[in-house]
Amino acid sequence: MSRSSSTKEILDAIQKVVGPAKVDNPIFLHEPEFKDTAAWEYVKECIDSGWVSTAGKYVNQFEEELCKYTGADYAIAVTNGTVALRLALSIINVKPDEEVIIPPLTFVATANAVCHLNAIPHFVDIESNTFGLCPEALQGRLEKLAYKENGQVFNRDTGRRIAAILPVHLFGNPSKIIELKRIAFEWELPLVEDAAEALGSWSKESNKYIHCGLFGAVGILSFNGNKIITTGGGGALITNDKNLALKARHISTTAKIPHPWMYQHDQIGWNDRMPNINAALGVSQMQDFARRLERKNHLADSYYNQFSILKGIELLRARDDCISNKWLMTARFTANNQDHAKSQCLDLVQESNAIGIRLRPAWKLLTKLPMFLDNPKGPLPNAESEFSRLVNLPSSPQICK
Numbered sequence: 001m002s003r004s005s006s007t008k009e010i011l012d013a014i015q016k017v018v019g020p021a022k023v024d025n026p027i028f029l030h031e032p033e034f035k036d037t038a039a040w041e042y043v044k045e046c047i048d049s050g051w052v053s054t055a056g057k058y059v060n061q062f063e064e065e066l067c068k069y070t071g072a073d074y075a076i077a078v079t080n081g082t083v084a085l086r087l088a089l090s091i092i093n094v095k096p097d098e099e100v101i102i103p104p105l106t107f108v109a110t111a112n113a114v115c116h117l118n119a120i121p122h123f124v125d126i127e128s129n130t131f132g133l134c135p136e137a138l139q140g141r142l143e144k145l146a147y148k149e150n151g152q153v154f155n156r157d158t159g160r161r162i163a164a165i166l167p168v169h170l171f172g173n174p175s176k177i178i179e180l181k182r183i184a185f186e187w188e189l190p191l192v193e194d195a196a197e198a199l200g201s202w203s204k205e206s207n208k209y210i211h212c213g214l215f216g217a218v219g220i221l222s223f224n225g226n227k228i229i230t231t232g233g234g235g236a237l238i239t240n241d242k243n244l245a246l247k248a249r250h251i252s253t254t255a256k257i258p259h260p261w262m263y264q265h266d267q268i269g270w271n272d273r274m275p276n277i278n279a280a281l282g283v284s285q286m287q288d289f290a291r292r293l294e295r296k297n298h299l300a301d302s303y304y305n306q307f308s309i310l311k312g313i314e315l316l317r318a319r320d321d322c323i324s325n326k327w328l329m330t331a332r333f334t335a336n337n338q339d340h341a342k343s344q345c346l347d348l349v350q351e352s353n354a355i356g357i358r359l360r361p362a363w364k365l366l367t368k369l370p371m372f373l374d375n376p377k378g379p380l381p382n383a384e385s386e387f388s389r390l391v392n393l394p395s396s397p398q399i400c401k
């Protein structure tokens with residue numbers, strides 16, 4: 001068996017990509033960038049005109065840009081990705097005390113949004129190539145405990161309705177969405193995609209690339225400060241379903257019936273729309289998006305190049321029929337012995353942070369967080385094995401000079 005590369009060798013390889021580490025000027029995982037964009041001009045225009053809040057031309061323009069880029073028929077810009085998820089689940093009628101199937105390896109917001117509707121995250125394992133929800137595990141779990149009645153799916157163990165399947169495209173890498181979509185279709189379960197990290201990521205279906213988030217009923221994006229583009233805080237729903245789009249737009253704007261002066265509302269709504277001042281940033285970021293993706297691809301190539309000579313650690317790659325936006329480059333320690341991989345991973349995280357490279361381990365599994373300990377879950381062998389082996393590498397486009 002060949003020797004694994006040492007922590008020092010890995011750190012050297014990383015610094016060949018990101019430049020020399022400096023303790024007093026650390027390199028972060030993913031930083032916002034507005035250089036060479038019209039951001040300042042557009043934001044200034046919002047301020048000068050007074051159109052800073054939840055109406056204004058940039059909101060519409062940002063939604064149009066998102067539709068044009070992703071191919072979605074409809075986009076609804078909202079205040080953040082968590083809100084977008086909660087809204088997406090609510091328009092497909094997820095109700096309190098119903099279950100939504102999610103993977104355990106994701107940002108906590110995926111589960112939080114389910115809980116914000118008083119629904120219950122039900123955890124199903126990931127698979128080890130994309131780190132997304134595992135189609136076989138999903139099928140196995142449904143066969144084991146689900147049954148259909150009057151077109152609805154119920155969990156035999158808990159008696160609760162299973163209301164949706166919510167896969168996540170992790171780190172910008174498309175999950176096995178075609179297979180997941182097939183299972184959702186067989187069970188007549190709505191599919192909602194958490195594509196918060198996946199603007200610019202595509203998967204092939206019948207020889208055509210479809211943007212992540214557009215395989216099921218509705219998908220969501222996030223524009224938080226660390227995402228591939230940012231509006232400060234922000235998110236969006238994307239969908240090809242007109243009724244869902246109208247519903248989302250309506251309840252996200254206090255369920256107000258359009259009228260020149262009258263305040264008439266026909267249900268309890270939310271105040272979820274993205275302010276114009278944030279959308280202004282979004283428009284400027286979308287105008288720069290092609291250049292940004294190009295630089296991220298260069299950065300990825302240079303990581304692939306440096307890591308090709310390392311042993312015992314490998315970089316995640318999108319499958320052949322997918323395009324990843326390469327939001328966060330992700331490395332995995334490959335040692336068979338899990339404890340060994342875990343300690344290599346911890347060493348690298350500690351050493352890199354000590355010298356000013358802010359590497360981050362993958363999230364702790366959600367099933368280990370105090371609020372989700374008792375949630376329904378299937379066997380999670382892949383998630384248990386993978387999460388302690390993963391590190392994310394600095395991936396800001398501006399690293400690529």
Ligand SMILES: *Cc1c(COP(=O)(O)O)cnc(C)c1O
Nearest residue numbers: 080081082107109110196222224
């Ligand atoms: C960022 C993120 C969210 C939430 O987005 P916010 O805009 O931060 O609320 C949801 N899911 C995943 C996977 C994310 O990475």
